[in-house]
Amino acid sequence: MLNFLVFAVLAAAVVVALCWPVLKGRAGGPARAEYDEAVFRDQLAELDRDKARGLIGPAEADAARNEIARRLLGVDRRTPAMQAAGAGKWPVLLVAAVVPVAALALYMTIGAPGRPDMPLQARLETALANNDVQALMAKAEAHLAEKPDDLRGWEVLAPIYRASERYEDAAKAYLNVIRLKGPTAETYADYGEMLVFANAGLVPKEAAAAFAEALKLDVKSPKARFYAGLALKQDGKPDEALALWRALLAETGPQDSWKQVLEAQIATLAPAPGAPQLSNEQVAATQNMTSQDRENMIRGMVDGLEERLKSAPADLEGWQRLIRARAVLGEMDKARAAYSSAKEQFKADEQAMATLAQSAKQLGIE
Secondary structure, three states: OHHHHHHHHHHHHHHHHHHHHHHHHHHHHHHHHHHHHHHHHHHHHHHHHHHHOOOOOHHHHHHHHHHHHHHHHHHHHHHHHHHHHHHHHHHHHHHHHHHHHHHHHHHHHHOOOOOOOOOHHHHHHOHHHHOOHHHHHHHHHHHHHHOOOOHHHHHHHHHHHHHOOOHHHHHHHHHHHHHHHOOOHHHHHHHHHHHHHHOOOOOOHHHHHHHHHHHHHOOOOHHHHHHHHHHHHHOOOHHHHHHHHHHHHHOOOOOOOOHHHHHHHHHHHOOOOOOOOOOHHHHHHHOOOOHHHHHHHHHHHHHHHHHHHHHOOOOHHHHHHHHHHHHHOOOHHHHHHHHHHHHHHOOOOHHHHHHHHHHHHHHOOO
């Protein structure tokens, strides 16, 4: 309660200090005008004395008298305006009174008036026990500023930076761990990952080099293999990226945290289900082909599938593959035509019709 009284007195003092020029302005206007008028009249009297003693000529005396008279009249004109301006004090006083009250109400609503003060040093000393991330970070930074070769300090600070999304600082912290502890696959992979995060998901050269170093130390490092594949994908080498990721997926357990992300990346490169699949001989034959030649070969395979279905129209799976393949190739008109032909073929089979309809819906045909 005492604290509230102290703060109330302080708030009142601040309000009075801020409003004092406004409050003073009301009574101070006429007093200032009277003072100025007295000064100017004294100047007129002094001017007459100087003229009588011959210290100033008649022309100069007249010019000075005119100037003093002009200023004196100016004071008379300003005084009413200053008095009228006093009416503008009320908005200022109203705001000065409302703001502290509103601030107090807001603090009582969402603040913690019953919580005791905690000086910075106390926060730093109890940072770990209270799980105070900002205090932990400040404490570690202060410590490392004095002892930059403290390995444990960098090991503590790196994950804190990461959790706070300060990825560049986290990368620097991991680099210091490498400097002090020596290279390990895990630390190199963590360092590279922070560089990727700092570059909005792109793999810069420094990160690619870090993942390469990690794989030299541990060829099975999951994090390094994943990001190495991402670097290959971004460098326009999707086949190499896909091979690397598929090998990693084969060694990934269902409980591994990276499984879902890995599968999502593979899905961006792997052929869609139902698309024409190439044999090993065909894959080998495409290695030296241009992209246009490969596309032409795939289209030829799809055309061949369509021709085969004309002689064997009861192949439901074949129709599904044809519809999906046309859609994958962007030939939506041909995909719809194949769907219509399949429906005509299986119009008496409710289950087949339902299967075809589901495939068509997934592909956006209907």
